[in-house]
Amino acid sequence: MLDKAAAILDVYRPDGGSFRLTELSSRAGLSKTTTFRLVGELVRLGLLDREGEWYRLGGALFELGSLVPRRHDLRETALPFLQDLFESTRQTVHFGIRDDRDVVYLERIHGHDAVPLPSRIGGRLPLTCTAIGKALLAFSGPELADAVLADPLPQLTSYSITDPVRLRTALEQIQVSGLAYEEQEAALGVSCIAAPVFSGAVAVAALSVAVPREQFRPAHLAPAVRTAALGLSRTLRPPAAKG
Amino acid sequence: MLDKAAAILDVYRPDGGSFRLTELSSRAGLSKTTTFRLVGELVRLGLLDREGEWYRLGGALFELGSLVPRRHDLRETALPFLQDLFESTRQTVHFGIRDDRDVVYLERIHGHDAVPLPSRIGGRLPLTCTAIGKALLAFSGPELADAVLADPLPQLTSYSITDPVRLRTALEQIQVSGLAYEEQEAALGVSCIAAPVFSGAVAVAALSVAVPREQFRPAHLAPAVRTAALGLSRTLRPPAAKG
DNA sequence: CGCCAAATTCCGTGTCACGGAACGAACTTT
DNA sequence: AAAGTTCGTTCCGTGACACGGAATTTGGCG
Structure with missing residues (x-):
């Protein structure tokens, strides 16, 4: 019964639109009667x-x-650093964590002239198609990278990396440089640069700047991204002592 | 059964901490057995x-x-305007809507030196104790204001307005000036200035700037707040045509 | 008026959610 | 070491209520 209620809520992933009873019931795989009752309860709650x-x-x-x-x-702790990054770049800034093989975006700030992007707060994208994802993957230990590389790589655009060998090389470069790049691999016309955020030895999050392809100047963006990630890592240093 | 699951989730309002089984069960008013099974399900989901x-x-x-x-x-549509407001004031910026007799905060952005505040994204505060709340109340039609003024006014600090007559006067001034003020009425040491955001004729939201009491210069903040609210109102003008 | 598709109500059956009771583990007290 | 606490967890019999099929109502359309 909880499962059925959850099935109804799950219908709203990933876009959270608007549904009528019949469509909800068919998408959730429940009888119309049950859906009717459950939806009533859910509204009441x-x-x-x-x-x-x-x-x-x-x-x-x-x-x-x-x-x-x-x-x-x-x-909350990341926000001031993201603001700094936004101010110095005037471009869309992302902040995300890893969950399974996806990036989950915790924050996304932009100005009036934001490029359209598939990312969204609370949304998910495959690790391997985003700069944030690659930054996280490169610093999440070899087991995860091996597992991800073993399976077919998801593809969002024609630029998405689908060759495991190429991705492996990219990850090694990221481990050396501490910066991850992504060029039109998640959305056409947009490139990103990301840096991991550490709490102690593990990368707990990553932040990035997304830029229209034709304005992408990595050398110009790198210092700001590095600074933000480093500052945030320093603030996170003491890994939460209390419960 | 849905109710009981919801009772468990409700335990986490308003602060969303961390609980053990026994405490959850007592706070939710459920038997330990039931709580045990339900949290199992909830974790699985x-x-x-x-x-x-x-x-x-x-x-x-x-x-x-x-x-x-x-x-x-x-x-999403408000964010760029909130960013502008933050950049021009360098103070904590709030954005909220009305739900019943509360403000619900949709966004809250700040820099490194944010003043501590009881507000939180997704959090609630009484309409009458906040600048955003007063701005919304002043432009939500007389019925709501009458209803709110009829009951005892909630009090967060010793500065919170508890006199209905004084509040009524304040609301009238807000309707004239299009700006709402709040001085230490929600938290000691913090003052706010807010402006309503319109979509058509009704105020659908409001935005504000929160400033440490001793730095509060209304005349200096007012133009920026007005500009942001007006710009956002213009962007919202066409009240969402599609479903 | 008749058709269709939607929401809503009714109802009998069977399931499974419920809480009391008992158990095992970890920790404190005496 | 024994007795007592306080957890989390398992077991189980009972009864409420979730379930979906079928029937009814609503509403829109030709």
């Missing part, structure tokens, strides 16, 4: 919002979601 | 994270929460 015959994710989820500890804390 | 014997809110909630449509859209 604030987990879904109802507007006429349309159902969307509800405000209670937003409030609960913003309380999730590790995410919220990381975002 | 990703709605709760387990670390040893400690349970926290799970990553799935964060991801779902960031998909909640109206909140996400508003935040």
